Amino acid sequence: MIYQLVYASTARKVMSEEALFELLNKARENNEKLQITGFLVYHSAVFLQYLEGPETAVKTLFDKICQDTRHSACTILLESSSDQRIAEQWSMAYKKIDEIKPELMQKLVEITAAYQDKQDMSDRDKIMDLLRRFRLQL
Numbered sequence: 001m002i003y004q005l006v007y008a009s010t011a012r013k014v015m016s017e018e019a020l021f022e023l024l025n026k027a028r029e030n031n032e033k034l035q036i037t038g039f040l041v042y043h044s045a046v047f048l049q050y051l052e053g054p055e056t057a058v059k060t061l062f063d064k065i066c067q068d069t070r071h072s073a074c075t076i077l078l079e080s081s082s083d084q085r086i087a088e089q090w091s092m093a094y095k096k097i098d099e100i101k102p103e104l105m106q107k108l109v110e111i112t113a114a115y116q117d118k119q120d121m122s123d124r125d126k127i128m129d130l131l132r133r134f135r136l137q138l
């Protein structure tokens with residue numbers, strides 16, 4: 001079984017493209033070795049990241065990511081497991097937010113807004129639906 005984790009966090013300062021790509025290069029290098037795949041969305045200083053892979057590896061990586069001073073307030077939105085990966089081709093995909101289709105963008109805004117408002121984010125189906133749609137655009 002593949003363990004799946006989605007979390008949101010807040011960037012401590014605005015991330016430049018360059019800083020984001022530096023982060024992604026390191027993430028891709030590490031994730032490949034750990035058999036972790038996923039994707040990262042960055043919008044209005046909010047990170048939304050999806051990680052999937054062996055449970056211990058994902059949990060250990062998540063603990064490490066949470067210690068990273070580039071962001072704070074890591075909040076798990078979803079933990080689940082599946083027999084199939086959603087992001088099998090990507091050690092860590094990243095999409096510029098302005099390249100994302102409007103209807104998906106709408107969903108993303110809803111989720112990040114709900115996160116910022118600290119609403120109940122336990123709606124698993126909504127998040128999984130978002131992830132699947134996001135995947136189709138990568």
Ligand SMILES: Cc1cc2nc3c(=O)[nH]c(=O)nc-3n(C[C@H](O)[C@H](O)[C@H](O)COP(=O)(O)O)c2cc1C
Nearest residue numbers: 023026027028030031047049064065068070071092
């Ligand atoms: C929003 C965010 C997402 C990150 N995602 C990953 C990731 O998927 N994989 C990873 O190895 N590091 C990720 N990092 C970086 C880690 O926090 C850490 O800096 C990095 O893993 C250190 O790698 P090293 O031990 O090889 O130097 C992320 C950091 C932030 C702020």
